[in-house]
Amino acid sequence: MSYALVVSEVRRGIFEERNLDSIGLCALLGKDAILLIPEGDYGMNGQLVDGLLKAKVEEAVFLNPLNMVKILEKVMVARGKPDTIVLTNSSSGNELASYAAGYFNLPIITDVNSYDKEQGIFYKSYYSDKIFGEFKPSGDGTSIVTVRSGSFKEFAADKGAAPSVETIEDVAVSTARTFMEFVEEEKTDVDITKAEFLLSLGRGIGNKDEIPDYEELAGMLKAVISGSRPVIDKLWLPKARQVGTSGKTVKPKVYLAMGISGAFQHIAGMKDSDCIIAVNKDAEAPIFQYAHYGIIADIHKVRDKLKDILKG
Ligand SMILES: Cc1cc2nc3c(=O)[nH]c(=O)nc-3n(C[C@H](O)[C@H](O)[C@H](O)COP(=O)(O)OP(=O)(O)OC[C@H]3O[C@@H](n4cnc5c(N)ncnc54)[C@H](O)[C@@H]3O)c2cc1C
Numbered sequence: 001m002s003y004a005l006v007v008s009e010v011r012r013g014i015f016e017e018r019n020l021d022s023i024g025l026c027a028l029l030g031k032d033a034i035l036l037i038p039e040g041d042y043g044m045n046g047q048l049v050d051g052l053l054k055a056k057v058e059e060a061v062f063l064n065p066l067n068m069v070k071i072l073e074k075v076m077v078a079r080g081k082p083d084t085i086v087l088t089n090s091s092s093g094n095e096l097a098s099y100a101a102g103y104f105n106l107p108i109i110t111d112v113n114s115y116d117k118e119q120g121i122f123y124k125s126y127y128s129d130k131i132f133g134e135f136k137p138s139g140d141g142t143s144i145v146t147v148r149s150g151s152f153k154e155f156a157a158d159k160g161a162a163p164s165v166e167t168i169e170d171v172a173v174s175t176a177r178t179f180m181e182f183v184e185e186e187k188t189d190v191d192i193t194k195a196e197f198l199l200s201l202g203r204g205i206g207n208k209d210e211i212p213d214y215e216e217l218a219g220m221l222k223a224v225i226s227g228s229r230p231v232i233d234k235l236w237l238p239k240a241r242q243v244g245t246s247g248k249t250v251k252p253k254v255y256l257a258m259g260i261s262g263a264f265q266h267i268a269g270m271k272d273s274d275c276i277i278a279v280n281k282d283a284e285a286p287i288f289q290y291a292h293y294g295i296i297a298d299i300h301k302v303r304d305k306l307k308d309i310l311k312g
Pocket of ligand 1: 201202203204205227228229230231242243244245246247248258259260261262263264265266269279280281282285297298299300
C-alpha cells in the first residue's frame, strides 16, 4: 500500500494543531495518511486520516527518538515502508526526523513549506525566506520530511469517516535517555500569538519609564504590548512578550512596530502580519522594507499625537 506516515505531535495529552500541516501535505502527496500517536485519547485526530496507529506507550516514551525508531521499525514490518514519513518542524519532530534518517539511512528534508506535486519537489526557505531551495528525494524509497507550521493547513483533507485503528504493542523502551518531567511554561496574563493588534516596542523607546505611556496608548488602541529582544533582555517587558526567533511568532491583523530596527531575528517572528506599520526616526531602518506603512519620526511624538487624536 502506498501511504504516508504522519508521526503525530502531542503536547501533554493534546493533539497539536500543527499536525494539520502534516496531514495537509499528505493530502497534496495523494497518499493515504496514517497517523501514529501514543496511547490515549487525542480528540479529533482520527477524523482527518485514513488510518490510526496507536503505539502502546506513554507520551513521554513516544517523544524519545530512541524509542520512536523501534516503533517505526514495527510499523514498517507490519505495513510495509511508507513513501514518506511526515513530521512537524518542531524540536521533537526535527529530533526524531534526524535520528530516524541516520538510523534507517533515509533522505531527509526539514522545514518544508511548499510542495510541487507535478514535479515531486519539496521547497524550503533560507535567510528569513529571502531565497528558496528545491529538493527531490533520491531514489523511490522512503523519505522523511518535516513540515513548517502554517504551510499546508488549508489542504487538510476533511475525511469525516472513521479510520481503521490498530495498536502497536510490546515496544522495547530504551533506558539510554530518561524523561524527567514536563516543566510548565511561565504563566502570563496574555498570549501575544492570539492578539489581533500588537503594539511592539523596541530599544528605541529609550528606557523603562516610557512603558506606562505606551501601555496607555495600547489600551486606547485595544492593542496588546509586545517587544523586541533588547526590551525583554533589559527586563522592561516579560519574556512572554518577545517577538522573534528566540521569542514568539505572531501574525496579528495589525503590527505596529515602534523604535524597532528590523533585525532578521525580529522580522522572522512578525513578517506574516496582515498589516505592518513601522515608526522609526531612521529612514534607512530595515523594518521599512517589510512595513506596509512607514512613519519616519520620533516615536514618542507619534505616541503622544496618537493619544491626542484618540482622546479627541
Ligand atoms: C541568537 C539570536 C537570537 C535573537 N532573537 C531575537 C528575537 O527573538 N527577537 C528580537 O527582536 N531580536 C532578537 N535578536 C536580536 C536582534 O539581532 C536585534 O539585536 C534586535 O532585534 C534589535 O532590537 P531593536 O530593533 O529593538 O533595537 P535596535 O536594533 O537597537 O533598534 C532600535 C531602533 O530604534 C530607532 N530609534 C531610536 N530612538 C528612536 C526614537 N526616539 N524615535 C524613533 N525611532 C527611534 C533606531 O533608529 C533603531 O532603528 C536575536 C539575536 C541573536 C544573536
